[in-house]
Amino acid sequence: MDASSKAVFNFSFDLMKEMLKTEGDKNIFYSPLGISLVLKMAMLGTSGNTKTEIEKVLHVSEECPTQDCQGLPSSIKALLSNQAGKKYDLKVVNALFGEKTITFLEQYLQLIKKEFNVELNPADFKNNAEIERQKINEWVKCLTNGKITDLYAEGKLDGSTVLALVNAIYFKGQWAIKFNPENTREETFNVNKNEKKTIQMMSHSGKFKFAALPDIKSKVLLLPYQEDISMIIVLPDETEGIKELMSKTTPELLTSLAETKDLKETDIDVKIPKFKLEADYELKSKLIEMGMKEVFQENADLSGMSNAKGFVLSSVAHKSCIDVNEEGTEAAAATGAGVSATVAYVRKQFTVDHPFMFCLVNNKDMLMLFCGVVSSP
Structure with a gap:
């Protein structure tokens, strides 16, 4: 795993812990890559303590500890380029x-163009904020194959908006070994110790990378898609073990798992739910809790964007969705930041019948594209 991938992984880990504080037993799903890209576009226009806070939250110092981090690493730039010819559909696009x-x-503007391949799109927020909101939402909808609509809710962009930074990320891929629909059965999913629900459980058997981790009372399975992308599932031993899992798990352990160093190819009978998730977050309060405070306040230093005074980051909106079925997975997410003025050979069982954590990663450098917790499929 390269330094930039580790930084995204650690940012995702911090954000997940913050999500669990407020989301309770809800399903959680987001794109740490998409969110971090939008925040980096904003960071390039900041200075002083405002920039320092964003760098800390994004773990930027881990990417380039000995130099001023202005640009994107080559691994992320590669994802922003054309992904034609792959066996999956992956789009990572930014807009300003x-x-x-x-x-x-x-x-x-030159720095944004160089690093993100983005040019400024003139907008009339001052007089026609609602029309501009609809245009941006339509752009996101188009880039995510219609999966993400209304990234910016009505009223989210207004006459005080001076800049909207947007990222859209979309993935659709088939499993390397597809689940046979004939093996999908209705089975019980334990939402918690007191609540159960009937779900559609997919199953098949084969050799998969697997590890039992008694120190954090969990098991880990890697399910590959066709070419380059995999889903990593972390299943607590206990039905209500997600919060304990996050309290005991370290970023170092997660990155080690993502690099699959501790995962051994094993004969396993796999059962995982079919599920669809949709999520809609305003991340401002969570980012403030994580330490990114000044950029949202009147003393924010966004002097790298414009000589105009009084710029603040007013909001960070994020919407995401995922559909996991026998064929594979379709996932999409969009983020918008508004700137305002102001062992032994035994066939094992891996049955995902209670809340679990999962992430989608790029196999080459273990860059985390999506992350989530399924509490109730």
Whole structure:
């Protein structure tokens, strides 16, 4: 795992812990890569303590500890390029929409173009914020094959908006070994110790990378898609073990798992639920709790964007969805930040019949594309 992938992994781990504080027993799903890309686009326009706080939350120092981190690493830039010819569909696209009456610094615009392959799209937020909101939402909808609609809710962009930074990420891929629909059965999923529900459980047998981790009372399974992408499932031993899992798990352990160093190919009977998740978050309060405070306050230093005074980051909206079935997985997410003025050979069983954590990673560098917790399929 390269340094940039580790930084995204650690940011995702911190965000998941913050999510679990407020989301309770709800399903959780988001794109740590998508969120971090939007925040990095904003970070390039910050200075001073504002920049330092964002760098800390994004674990930027782990990417380049001995130099000023301005640009994106090559591994992430590769994902922003054309993914044609792959056996899966992956799109990672960024966009910048700026108020046409504001003069943005040429240095900032050139840096955004160089690192994110993005040019500023002039927008009339001052007079037609609702029309601009609809245009941005339509752009996101198109890039995510219609999966993400209304990234910005009505009223989220208004006359005070001067800049909207947007990321859209979409993935659709088939399992390396597909589940046979004839083997899908109705089975019981234990939502918690007191609540059960009937779900559609997929199953098949084969050799998969697996590890039992008694120190964190969990098991881990890696399910590969066709070419380059895998789903990592972390299943607590106990029905209500997710919060204990997160309290005992360290980022170092998760990155080690993502690198599959501790996973051994094993004969396993696998059972996982078919599930669809949709999530909609305003991340401002969570990012503040994680230490990214100043960028949302009146003393924010966004002087790298424009000579105009009073810029603050007003919101960070994130929507995501995923559909996991016998064929494979379709997942999408979009993030928008608004800137305002102001062992032995034994066939094992891996039955996912209670809440679990999962993530989708790029096999080459273990870059985390999506992450989630399924509490109730």
